[in-house]
Amino acid sequence: MKTKLKEVRVQDAIGLRLAHDLTQIIPGSFKGRLFKRGHAITEADIPSLLDIGKEHIYIMELDEAELHEDDAAIRMAKALADPSLLLTEPHEGKVSIKSPIVGLAHIAEEVVEAVNRLGEIALATVKTDAVVKEGSPLAATRAIPLVVSKEKVEQVERIAAAYREQHGKAPLQVRPFRKARAGLLTTGGEVYYGRIQDKFGPAVEEKLRSFGSEVAEQRFAPDDRQIIVKEIHYLMSQGYDMILVTGGMSVDPDDRTPGAIGAAGADIVSYGTPMLPGSMLLIGYIGEVPIMGLPGCVMHDPYTSFDVLLPKILAGDRIVREDIVGMGYGGLLGR
Numbered sequence: 487m488k489t490k491l492k493e494v495r496v497q498d499a500i501g502l503r504l505a506h507d508l509t510q511i512i513p514g515s516f517k518g519r520l521f522k523r524g525h526a527i528t529e530a531d532i533p534s535l536l537d538i539g540k541e542h543i544y545i546m547e548l549d550e551a552e553l554h555e556d557d558a559a560i561r562m563a564k565a566l567a568d569p570s571l572l573l574t575e576p577h578e579g580k581v582s583i584k585s586p587i588v589g590l591a592h593i594a595e596e597v598v599e600a601v602n603r604l605g606e607i608a609l610a611t612v613k614t615d616a617v618v619k620e621g622s623p624l625a626a627t628r629a630i631p632l633v634v635s636k637e638k639v640e641q642v643e644r645i646a647a648a649y650r651e652q653h654g655k656a657p658l659q660v661r662p663f664r665k666a667r668a669g670l671l672t673t674g675g676e677v678y679y680g681r682i683q684d685k686f687g688p689a690v691e692e693k694l695r696s697f698g699s700e701v702a703e704q705r706f707a708p709d710d711r712q713i714i715v716k717e718i719h720y721l722m723s724q725g726y727d728m729i730l731v732t733g734g735m736s737v738d739p740d741d742r743t744p745g746a747i748g749a750a751g752a753d754i755v756s757y758g759t760p761m762l763p764g765s766m767l768l769i770g771y772i773g774e775v776p777i778m779g780l781p782g783c784v785m786h787d788p789y790t791s792f793d794v795l796l797p798k799i800l801a802g803d804r805i806v807r808e809d810i811v812g813m814g815y816g817g818l819l820g821r
């Protein structure tokens with residue numbers, strides 16, 4: 487390091503400016519910045535500095551071949567992020583990259599690894615296909631020491647530029663969701679004949695709404711294959727973007743839904759999804775329109791195979807068999 491760092495006792499530092507943010511942690515109640523970089527120390531600050539364990543502060547003379555942690559974090563974030571993403575001010579040496587929209591993260595894993603292989607810098611991200619909400623972070627950058635060589639940050643910039651060149655997009659981005667209008671068919675004699683109240687409709691509506699889509703119409707059918715087929719055809723005729731059928735997805739004689747979806751003309755991508763909960767989910771297509779058979783757990787569990795497949799569909803993916811095959815590894819979430 488060619489940057490000059492001089493240690494000064496806090497008692498002798500009145501009027502001097504802090505070279506970096508200073509953090510306080512009080513377990514259970516606070517973790518954050520107590521003093522900001524550039525703050526000029528006053529007499530009154532001394533007890534607080536001693537309370538967070540700072541008997542000395544640094545006075546910094548930055549070498550021109552090196553970068554302060556804040557500036558390194560900003561440059562790396564700018565190099566890696568799609569221009570639509572939001573970059574926070576550096577905070578304790580970290581820049582967060584946030585999504586301006588609800589969507590699906592797309593993270594170039596090879597870039598994340600190449601950057602982290604350089605050492606002395608950190609790039610942490612969510613995984614590809616994670617759903618990000620408006621304002622939620624998808625990545626953060628940070629330099630580990632207080633100063634790093636410019637060359638290191640330039641290497642990050644070169645890695646990011648090479649990816650952009652090859653793929654025509656940034657290594658970190660968010661794919662937006664389309665607003666889908668779904669047709670919902672709820673099967674089950676116990677609901678159809680009024681023995682119990684429907685709980686599936688509200689659960690599916692809530693889920694779609696959280697992704698910016700909607701249930702345009704809900705229909706009901708008893709456990710009768712022909713009626714279910716007729717209702718699927720009706721929903722198709724309404725031009726909905728997606729058809730969701732609930733109930734009757736497992737092994738009982740009254741579980742007619744998988745057979746009816748096939749009989750309605752769907753190309754079945756998979757009946758059965760290697761994820762728990764959500765193993766009895768069916769996905770197929772009638773032409774371009776996705777159709778899913780949703781098992782009972784979707785009504786009950788907050789996160790199932792439906793929560794993996796629905797966002798991918800809304801981001802414009804057509805689900806293929808390999809997507810389903812890949813869900814088993816890491817797919818044991820509940821019972």
Ligand SMILES: Nc1nc2c(c(=O)[nH]1)N[C@H]1C(S)=C(S)[C@@H](COP(=O)(O)OP(=O)(O)OC[C@H]3O[C@@H](n4cnc5c(N)ncnc54)[C@H](O)[C@@H]3O)O[C@H]1N2
Pocket residue numbers: 672673674676677682683684685686687732733734735736737738741764765766780781782783784
């Ligand atoms: N022997 C086996 N048992 C089960 C299997 C299996 O493979 N072998 N699979 C299990 C899995 S996984 C699931 S998930 C459940 C649910 O399967 P279904 O989707 O077929 O659900 P149903 O049998 O239609 O109903 C189960 C339960 O949920 C109530 N229900 C259904 N629809 C509604 C609605 N719209 N509103 C309110 N309540 C509803 C229904 O009355 C039943 O109580 O099967 C496991 N078992």
Ligand code: MOO
Pocket residue numbers: 761762763764765766767781782783784
């Ligand atoms: O489809 Mo079942 O939910 O695995 O619980």
